[in-house]
Amino acid sequence: MTKLSVNINKIATLRNSRGGNMPNLVQTAIDCEIFGAQGITIHPRPDERHIKYQDVFDLKKIVKNEYNIEGNPTEGRFQEVVLAVKPEQVTLVPDTLGALTSNAGWDTITHKAKLKELVNIYRSEGIRVSIFVDANPEMVEAAAETGTDRIELYTEAYAKDYTESPEKAISAFVAAAEMAQKVGLGINAGHDLSLENLAYFHKNIPGLLEVSIGHALICDALYYGLENTIQLYLRQLKD
Ligand SMILES: CC(=O)[C@@H](O)[C@H](O)COP(=O)(O)O
Numbered sequence: 145m146t147k148l149s150v151n152i153n154k155i156a157t158l159r160n161s162r163g164g165n166m167p168n169l170v171q172t173a174i175d176c177e178i179f180g181a182q183g184i185t186i187h188p189r190p191d192e193r194h195i196k197y198q199d200v201f202d203l204k205k206i207v208k209n210e211y212n213i214e215g216n217p218t219e220g221r222f223q224e225v226v227l228a229v230k231p232e233q234v235t236l237v238p239d240t241l242g243a244l245t246s247n248a249g250w251d252t253i254t255h256k257a258k259l260k261e262l263v264n265i266y267r268s269e270g271i272r273v274s275i276f277v278d279a280n281p282e283m284v285e286a287a288a289e290t291g292t293d294r295i296e297l298y299t300e301a302y303a304k305d306y307t308e309s310p311e312k313a314i315s316a317f318v319a320a321a322e323m324a325q326k327v328g329l330g331i332n333a334g335h336d337l338s339l340e341n342l343a344y345f346h347k348n349i350p351g352l353l354e355v356s357i358g359h360a361l362i363c364d365a366l367y368y369g370l371e372n373t374i375q376l377y378l379r380q381l382k383d
């Protein structure tokens with residue numbers, strides 16, 4: 145079974161645009177789970193442009209299923225806050241400061257020693273670790289040597305290429321997933337997954353445990369409503 149974790153960054157973006165508490169981020173997270181989401185993902189960034197560090201604590205009190213916090217562990221208050229909150233999962237992403245959004249996976253060969261150290265810290269606090277990687281078997285293999293539990297396949301390239309050729313778009317991801325299975329890593333995926341491209345990804349990636357989806361899902365919710373939209377995404381993930 146593949147779990148759907150709803151990324152609610154965009155709800156915080158909308159809230160912050162007026163400085164008040166509308167829409168209410170905490171209530172949205174509660175409702176996402178009521179509507180069927182099996183997890184909530186957030187990605188606090190050092191500039192707090194959407195998720196604020198206080199949100200990370202507030203959400204901890206209400207997320208009932210899986211709480212997944214993504215971000216660069218070496219920037220801002222990320223590490224301190226994650227260790228204080230102890231979510232079910234932390235996803236390490238090599239974001240550069242000021243990037244519009246996440247735009248690369250880790251080079252797990254170059255950064256193996258640092259990642260190993262970080263994985264140890266989180267795992268010793270009982271937090272499952274996932275490392276954000278491009279669809280490259282070498283990077284997946286080296287990720288396993290850090291001791292991480294899972295990888296998250298960075299799916300922007302898949303989403304981009306899907307419209308031209310789904311078969312071509314998926315091939316590197318299948319190879320990366322097969323390597324993950326070979327070296328005993330769990331497989332998550334995310335970035336630009338959508339109602340258009342999700343079912344094909346799910347059908348073709350062996351052992352896909354979780355997808356985290358925000359941007360497209362929240363856009364769809366403007367038209368279909370949040371409850372219907374979550375149901376539509378869950379339908380794409382049916383075995
Ligand atoms: C890690 C990842 O893939 C991103 O999609 C991220 O979680 C989204 O971050 P933004 O909402 O800041 O673009």
Ligand SMILES: NCC(=O)COP(=O)(O)O
Pocket residue numbers: 151185214296333334335336337356357358359360361
């Ligand atoms: N890890 C990916 C994520 O949480 C959401 O990415 P996107 O759907 O907002 O592109």
